[in-house]
Amino acid sequence: MEEANKQRSGRSLLTVSGAFLLVASLLVGAAHHRAKENALKPISSASVTDSLAQGVAWIWPDSNGPRGVSGATAPYREAAVMAESLVLRADRVERGGRRQPLLLPAGVRLIPVIHVETATDAPDELAPVHRDAIIAAVNRQATATTAGAELLQLDFEAPARQRETYRALVVAIREALPAGTRLSVTALAHWCTQGDWLDKLPVDEIVPMLYRLGPHADEWRRRFTQRDPALARRCQGPALGFATNDPPSQQLLSLATRPYWFDESSWSNPSRPPLHPPR
Template sequence: MQRLLLLIVILLLARADSSRLPNAHPALALLPLKMAWAWERAEDLRWLPGDAGVAFVASSIMLQGDEALVRPRSARLLVAPATARVPVLHVDMSGREPPALNDGQMQAIVTELLRIAAGGNRQVVQLDFEVRRSQRPFLARTVAAIRRALPPDVALSVTALASWCLDDAWLAEGMADEVVPMAFRMGQQQHELRQRLRWQGFAQPYCRQAVGYATDEPRLRRLAPRSYYFSPRSWTADQWQALHSPSKVHAP
């Protein structure tokens, strides 16, 4: 029995060696370095290679007035049993009824994120929540509440606007175990920001372990060890293979 346990430990260490990130949460250190985002549509990802995982929207919340409207994922998602799965909670703000950003809405986010965490198989959960400048304190309080509620062996990943990792840096270091700046859909300053990222990368150290890219925009150079990929249309094996072709040129 002792020899069997030793063999299992050796195999786990060998598997982790190629994807381990320095100073990362143990769960993140074992997460694949290539992750496909599966948004709220039907996806068949059983073809994903063994060195890739999927971060899938498991639930969405709309903050509207005093309410937090929860909508669990209804679209079909097919993945191989061994594929790394990271559940994502997507939070939206109503434009018609500006949210109160009250304690009840915060607790609804925390509760739903804890619920979907059980749908993963790598002890990692992700929060996708963009806010305006005036709403930043609410996001910071919410993330702090999530961290207090999550078991210590579960890592928290959060997405971020690219600007939050450049001149408009406001995220506190250690706010989450992983910050994923989205290096796409960067607005009117997109060309300028892409040029800066091409030569300098992200200014904040906590934004240099994972980055999000879009398949329908010119490719940037690799800005972090872990890459999350967003596709505006359903994923295909050919699309994934082309995305990782060594002949692909990283454009400015």
Template sequence: MLRRLVPGLLLTGLCVCTPPAEPPARPPPRLVLWAWERPEDLRFLSPADAEVAFLAATVHLTEESFRVVPRRQPLRLPPGLRPRATVRLEMRGGASLAHVPEALRQRVAEGLVDVARRMDAAGLQLDFDARESEHPAYLRLLEEVRARLPQGTPLSITALVSWCTRDGWLTRAPVEEVVPQWFRMGADGAAHEARLRRAPVAPCLHSLGVAMDEWRAPPSFASTVYVFNPRPWTALAFQTARSKVVTQVVTP
């Protein structure tokens, strides 16, 4: 009887085991190069490899008037690459956006949209370090810009990392993209970085801005990474940035 049972027991212990299926490879993040106010020759880029957001203008704003200072430096791009326009908004003379009259704010909104229209940009991005007291006024400005942009034109804003780790005012912003700036975070940078990695607010879950001269590994959730370079872009700098992003985000 035992001789008959042993082979059966041995066969029962055998199984055909297959290793678990490998998860599908994660696509690399979309890469966007910030081209700031200096001569930039980006003709080495392939439109399939990266996009470009260029500083198109700076708006100087007080509580009585505003002035649009257009880009003065040349920007050279490869054929087929349509960039997005970034506009830097700066309050001057101690002014606060919270105290800008509605009529002036509407004129500013029209000026911002006009920049994107004149540049035939693929989208408009606003770069403004709004203080907490300015958040409601900034939301109103964004609503007025959104209402004036041609249908289908994406609206993006940069953001301080601290905006992405507390109150949910950003969830009310009428924008397609929020880009937390993962650099120049100040004395509380390490704390903000830890909080963003742990529990970012919803609008900050997709894009991120990093800097070549203050590199921090982007969080794994970033599907679009903007890269700021304090020096003119070169093919080597671009390859370095792309390699770092792919290595640290796709295979952290």
């Protein structure tokens, strides 16, 4: 009888221990799931404001960007302003840009942005008329860099068929810039997974645009947050581009010591959204 009681007692202890381990495992799993969810949770609007105060505002035509409280510190450090827009067509270039004076808060440094698009009838290789128009825009805007951030940015979402043309254009822009003027380029997120060609560009800064990422947005953000080895080295910061209406997680934002911010509703809208294919 005593032996049977000991056996029953031992089985009870094992049952209690097993239940305890199961509950502990479930609690740890739940905590891990919450931590994972929190890591992907978008930052608050207040955090966006704090980040912008230390970063760059992308400002497109018909806007002067975010406005701070009168008399207060400027709400951002630098303004990347689309100074000229060029649409490349079969045998000509359509020019556009700002249609009103630019009014920036005192102390904000200017970064001229040259925005380039290719129409469907544009050739794979740039014709002299295309290249000359882009270089002329670079020369016009280069003078503004000396009084600003000493940086000029090319925003050109070149299609895959123009990859070699894009590389040659970046080299030509670099050669056209005055000594001391740095060159920045924007990059679509999926460009960062297509080998190391971005790492080889003769530029000082690459800014992946981590917004308007489509149905695979979470996957793209995860890859950048975790610094996926498949990403080009220079796509992993310090410059990353975000949108105020679709903010990143704190973990992803922490990788950008030089964040660029865009507001689609208030700072004017680019002509068309980029297309990001799945991985």
